[in-house]
Amino acid sequence: MKSTNLYKGSLITIILKLLNEHDSMYGYEITQKVKEITKDELQLTEGALYPALHKLEAQGLLDVEVIKIGNRVRKYYKLTEAGTKETVDKLAELESYIRNMRALVNPKFRLE
Template sequence: MKKSSLYKGSLTTIIMKLLEENGRMYGYEITQKVKQITKGELHITEGALYPALHKLEGGGLLEAEVEKVDNRLRKYYKLTEDGKRETVNRMHELEEFIRNMQTLVSPNTNPDLQF
């Protein structure tokens, strides 16, 4: 994953948000969607993606469906009901984190801060 130190902690949230928006996706599709959305700035490797998918599935936040496509088996992932609720929680947490980071890196843009 490009710029991994900044994005690594957000990988599961990224996956969950994409699944929330798209219903169900398979692994390669997730990597390509992230690359498309970020205009090539973010690359998720298989070595990062599949352990994250398996962890989310093991935690009951995702479920997988295997489907035969062009004589090959393809594993699609989708959010469970718990996963949908957790996605909402993680998005709120991420939004708060982004607001705090913006305040820290640009304190002059927040008139409420006094030093």
Template sequence: MKSTNLYKGSLTTIILKLLNENDKMYGYEITQKVKEITKGELNITEGALYPSLHKLEAEGLLDVEFAKVNNRTRKYYKLTELGTQETVNKLAELEDYIRTMRALVNPKFRLQ
């Protein structure tokens, strides 16, 4: 069984990236998209997702829209302008991290 501990520090980046690609999404849709993209390797729980969404909203990175769908109210999240800028920053940070980890675990990726 694979550990999800490595993914925990990347949840914010994952959320921001998905919203950047999909304009707006609701919580369950985010969890299902992650599951689909990772072919079931990563399952984000509601207990992890919603606190992150609320934090991003409080930081001004997300806006919220409500829509009535099949007689139910859905809460959609979308990036603010600040959120779009932060997505670029977080992705660059993650790419640097991946490059560093790759160099640590695989000698052929080390700089000479």
């Protein structure tokens, strides 16, 4: 991955967006989906993902369902109604950021 710092500020938005697209997901599933979508460009670590999930849960944006599968216990995360609203807000905020960065950076290169 080129720059993890650019992604760190978007981690919450990434998680919310994925949970908005999928009814519920467990942590490892989220890491694998991010890896798949970004073609291995971005790899979420457990050390980054789980604190973010716990923070979202504490804020009332996620519901957690614990399911026992064989000898394993999995926590499935799902958006609450407030989480769905926050997803819309975060995506709008991110779109505005991207639009402003494009205007500031202006990707038109000039060879002179």
